[in-house]
Amino acid sequence: xxxxxxxxxxxxxxxxxxxxxxxxxxxxxxxxxxxxxxxxxxxxxxxxxxxxxxxxxxxxxxxxxxxxxxxxxxxxxxxxxxxxxxxxxxxxxxxxxxxxxxxxxxxxxxxxxxxxxxxxxxxxxxxxxxxxxxxxxxxxxxxxxxxxxxxxxxxxxxxxxxxxxxxxx
Amino acid sequence: xxxxxxxxxxxxxxxxxxxxxxxxxxxxxxxxxxxxxxxxxxxxxxxxxxxxxxxxxxxxxxxxxxxxxxxxxxxxxxxxxxxxxxxxxxxxxxxxxxxxxxxxxxxxxxxxxxxxxxxxxxxxxxxxxxxxxxxxxxxxxxxxxxxxxxxxxxxxxxxxxxxxxxxxxxxxxxxxxxxxxxxxxxxxxxxxxxxxxxxxxxxxxxxxxxxxxxxxxxxxxxxx
Numbered sequence: 001x002x003x004x005x006x007x008x009x010x011x012x013x014x015x016x017x018x019x020x021x022x023x024x025x026x027x028x029x030x031x032x033x034x035x036x037x038x039x040x041x042x043x044x045x046x047x048x049x050x051x052x053x054x055x056x057x058x059x060x061x062x063x064x065x066x067x068x069x070x071x072x073x074x075x076x077x078x079x080x081x082x083x084x085x086x087x088x089x090x091x092x093x094x095x096x097x098x099x100x101x102x103x104x105x106x107x108x109x110x111x112x113x114x115x116x117x118x119x120x121x122x123x124x125x126x127x128x129x130x131x132x133x134x135x136x137x138x139x140x141x142x143x144x145x146x147x148x149x150x151x152x153x154x155x156x157x158x159x160x161x162x163x164x165x166x167x168x169x
Numbered sequence: 170x171x172x173x174x175x176x177x178x179x180x181x182x183x184x185x186x187x188x189x190x191x192x193x194x195x196x197x198x199x200x201x202x203x204x205x206x207x208x209x210x211x212x213x214x215x216x217x218x219x220x221x222x223x224x225x226x227x228x229x230x231x232x233x234x235x236x237x238x239x240x241x242x243x244x245x246x247x248x249x250x251x252x253x254x255x256x257x258x259x260x261x262x263x264x265x266x267x268x269x270x271x272x273x274x275x276x277x278x279x280x281x282x283x284x285x286x287x288x289x290x291x292x293x294x295x296x297x298x299x300x301x302x303x304x305x306x307x308x309x310x311x312x313x314x315x316x317x318x319x320x321x322x323x324x325x326x327x328x329x330x331x332x333x334x335x336x337x338x339x340x341x342x343x344x345x346x347x348x349x350x351x352x353x354x355x356x357x358x359x360x361x362x363x364x365x366x367x368x369x370x371x372x373x374x375x376x377x378x379x380x381x382x383x384x385x386x387x388x389x390x391x392x393x
Contacts, residue, residue: 029223032255032262033230039254075234075252076244 048162054087056156059095063088063111063121063132066097068160085149085160086111086121088132097149098134099163104141121146134166194385199392210284211389213277218377220270224308227263228366235315237362239355242317267309274305286390294383297376304373311365317358325361326353 008016053068063086072081086098086109100108102123109130113122120137121130129137134146150161179185202208234249234256236242249256278298281287287295314325333343340350348356 029226029262032258033226036249036253036255036259037230037233042254076236076241076248 050150050152050159050161052154052157052159053085054158056095056153056158059087059089059158061089061091063098065100065111066160083160084108086146087158090133095151095153095158096134097151097158097160099147099149101147102128102142103136103144103146104128109146197389197392200389210276210280213273213280217270217273217277220266220273221373221377223262224266224270225370227259227266230259231263232366237315237359239317239358242315242358246316246318263312267312270305271309274302278302284390284393288390291383291387291390294380294387297380297383301373301376301380304369304376308365308369308373311361311369314358314361315365322353325357329353329357 049070051068051070053066066085066087067082069080069082072079084100086100088096090096098121100110102109102125104123104126107123107125107128109121109123109128111121112118113124114120114127114129117129119132121132121134123129123142126141128142129140130142130146131137134148136142136145145166147163147165149163152159152161198204200208200211202212231249234245234253236245246260250260281295281298310328314321329343329347332346333339335342344350346357346360347353348360
């Protein structure tokens with residue numbers, strides 16, 4: 001042994017080695033499990049398809065509820081789920097398709113759902129209201145306007161796709 | 170930083186004796202492979218425990234995707250194995266670990282048997298060990314059915330037939346296990362699942378605690 005001060009004692013060296021090897025083994029064991037568990041968060045989100053829902057000529061200036069069905073694949077479970085939109089033509093004749101999902105806490109809004117507000121969308125859960133344009137009425141619970149459905153028109157038929165929030169319009 | 174955190178807790182709760190009691194003890198020379206290589210035979214108990222930990226962890230993660238239902242069990246297993254990242258590995262760990270743990274348990278038992286380490290005063294720990302062995306076999310048996318494929322189904326069918334052959338209580342036993350006198354189906358699967366993930370592990374933990382407390386209390390048996 002030289003005169004130099006020992007930087008690492010035998011005990012420390014063994015401690016570090018054991019902790020290192022043990023940590024490596026534990027990590028090797030846990031890494032696949034953790035990746036397995038967080039997989040849903042890392043799956044690429046699938047873009048929704050467009051589905052034909054209604055003839056354009058049937059759409060009026062009055063918001064009308066349209067229901068249609070899409071095939072949904074939920075991991076090992078495949079099913080048909082119903083989607084809903086409130087659809088009308090605005091003053092320029094352009095289609096407006098609004099999501100019925102309240103931006104407050106996710107209940108379903110209805111056009112003229114409250115007799116006191118026949119020209120508004122109404123959410124029964126907390127009296128949230130939206131104008132015909134989908135903009136939220138100030139001083140009611142919703143923090144922003146209803147989402148739009150993306151739409152296409154092919155051969156006079158309206159196709160609805162995924163929704164997008166107002167901010168990204 | 171870590172030292173400070175530790176000191177802060179230790180100052181208030183005095184945790185040092187707790188972990189020292191568990192982790193800090195002399196390993197006798199005759200048990201240390203560094204002195205006598207043949208002492209590796211003493212590893213099998215620890216290896217059994219290590220594989221058991223793997224089984225517990227991988228099993229916990231598998232239940233994030235698995236459904237104990239005859240319509241969906243097989244499909245959920247197929248999904249987690251083919252669609253989920255590292256599903257093959259996690260299920261593989263649980264599948265192979267189930268066999269490895271039995272092998273380790275068996276080697277551990279052989280060592281204790283041939284060294285006569287079960288003799289007085291350690292008879293009680295031998296009995297606890299035998300119970301642990303039965304619980305492991307039970308875990309293997311109940312886990313075998315869960316993927317709900319052909320092998321699982323018919324293996325369980327045979328198991329239930331064997332149980333039925335027991336005199337007097339056979340039929341009742343079979344009905345209790347299968348949840349139905351005639352059908353191996355929905356109720357069998359949910360029962361086996363509940364036994365596999367709740368009842369047997371609870372018994373396993375309790376007995377493992379007893380097993381380990383006894384070994385610390387009595388010490389490892391002396392050299393041959």
